[in-house]
Amino acid sequence: MNTLVLGAGVTGITTAYYLAKAGHKVTVIERQQGAALETSFANGGQISACHTEPWATPATLIKIIKWLGRNDAPLRFRLMGDPKLWSWCARFLFNCTHSRALINTERMLRVALYSRDQLTKLKKDTGIAYDQLNKGILHIYKNPIEHAAASGRAKSMNDLGLERHIIDTAACVALEPALKSAADNNFISGGIFTPSDESGNTHAFSTALAELCISMGVEFHYNSPIKRLIVKDGRFKGLETEENTFESESCVVALGSYSPLVLKPLGINLPVYPAKGYSVTLPITNFKEAPHVSLIQDELKLVYSRLGNNLRVAGMAEIAGYNTNVDDERSQFVLKSALALFPGCGTPEMAEFWSGLRPQTPDSVPVLGSTKIDNLYLNTGHSTLGWTMACGSGKILADLISGKDLEIDLSGLEISRFS
Ligand SMILES: Cc1cc2nc3c(=O)[nH]c(=O)nc-3n(C[C@H](O)[C@H](O)[C@H](O)COP(=O)(O)OP(=O)(O)OC[C@H]3O[C@@H](n4cnc5c(N)ncnc54)[C@H](O)[C@@H]3O)c2cc1C
Structure with missing residues (x-):
């Protein structure tokens, strides 16, 4: 299947890697001139599942x-x-109870522990150094x-x-x-x-994995700011950058903090x-x-x-x-x-x-999985733990798009939890 991955931060790169490994033809669209030059550039470096x-x-x-x-x-x-900020704060306050904190901890842990296992496998498979x-x-x-x-x-x-x-x-x-x-x-x-x-260097990891992705046939389009996503008859068709149009059978949004801006015109309100x-x-x-x-x-x-x-x-x-x-x-x-x-x-x-x-996100839990547009997927909102959760999130998205059984339960991680 032909799949577009939007964003070349650590989340987008790991998604591209697992999709390519599963046999997809993957194209990554990124506005910067290389991988991991925004939030994934100089973070704290901790893979802190525990x-x-x-x-x-x-x-x-x-x-x-x-x-x-x-x-x-x-x-x-x-x-x-900013009304978006006020509504985000209201949701944050709603999550400041003991019972919500327990629910959210379990959801985060589910992804973080799975991700740590996936990173261990990835290191063994690739010998990547970071x-x-x-x-x-x-x-x-x-x-x-x-x-x-x-x-x-x-x-x-x-x-x-x-x-x-x-x-x-x-x-x-x-x-x-x-x-x-x-x-x-x-x-x-x-x-x-x-x-x-x-612990480890997220930027070094992402750039090395991007190189490996290229050797696996992934195409990278850097310096390509996304202008709009194209949806027809309820299905994702493609996107426009400032200079090109891309078409694909499925698409994963991994644009970090900027994900809501690209999704809003489609009527998808993402509280990131x-x-x-x-x-x-x-x-x-x-x-x-x-x-x-x-x-x-x-x-x-x-x-x-x-x-x-x-x-x-x-x-x-x-x-x-x-x-x-x-x-x-x-x-x-x-x-x-x-x-x-x-x-x-x-x-x-x-x-x-x-x-x-x-x-x-107001609950610190990432947003993974499908949207109301059935071939448009989300891998975003990783909050304070995007490096900790990157490999697991990328693997889940690749399995979901490939129609495989998921190794962890997606309930409570999807965008539907906010509706
Ligand atoms: C100070 C700090 C410390 C942190 N420490 C840790 C830590 O120790 N451990 C941990 O697990 N996490 C940590 N994090 C969190 C972690 O860094 C993030 O969760 C993670 O980097 C998010 O990755 P991402 O790929 O989702 O987003 P990003 O890295 O931001 O990637 C999104 C990409 O999308 C691109 N993009 C956006 N809009 C467009 C557009 N319109 N067109 C084309 N491209 C676009 C951007 O250029 C960017 O490359 C920390 C974060 C910060 C700020």
């Missing part, structure tokens, strides 16, 4: 109120006169009350089959010796370690809103002082990944529309936080700053 949690929880609601007016707030809303480290993820807490609360949640996650170890400060340092100075400065009251989690985040990439100059184990710093909601000879630090979230300007104050805050945890590991003058738009 730390899967939705943003919308009762605790987040209380924290958002405390963070109001603070420029270093990990999550900040800039409410504007600065991957299988050293687990250590979530560190400064506040003992937060550590105790998270330890309670970790026990219930263990009941779901996840391996989470609750550990004290000394064990954190034993796992990651570069944390010694942070422990001496009372930055760590304890941690939660998930040995089966991983951009949530801007920041990252800092710090070349390591003192290797003894830099971590190997990937980390989550709880109170600041910052993630740390060792990517080759660089330390990637990422976090912050702003719900403020389609704006990718790098706010100097917020990105300097990320850098200073990293240097406070790992003093002297790199030279601040060499740091590279970046911002990207997470395709955020």
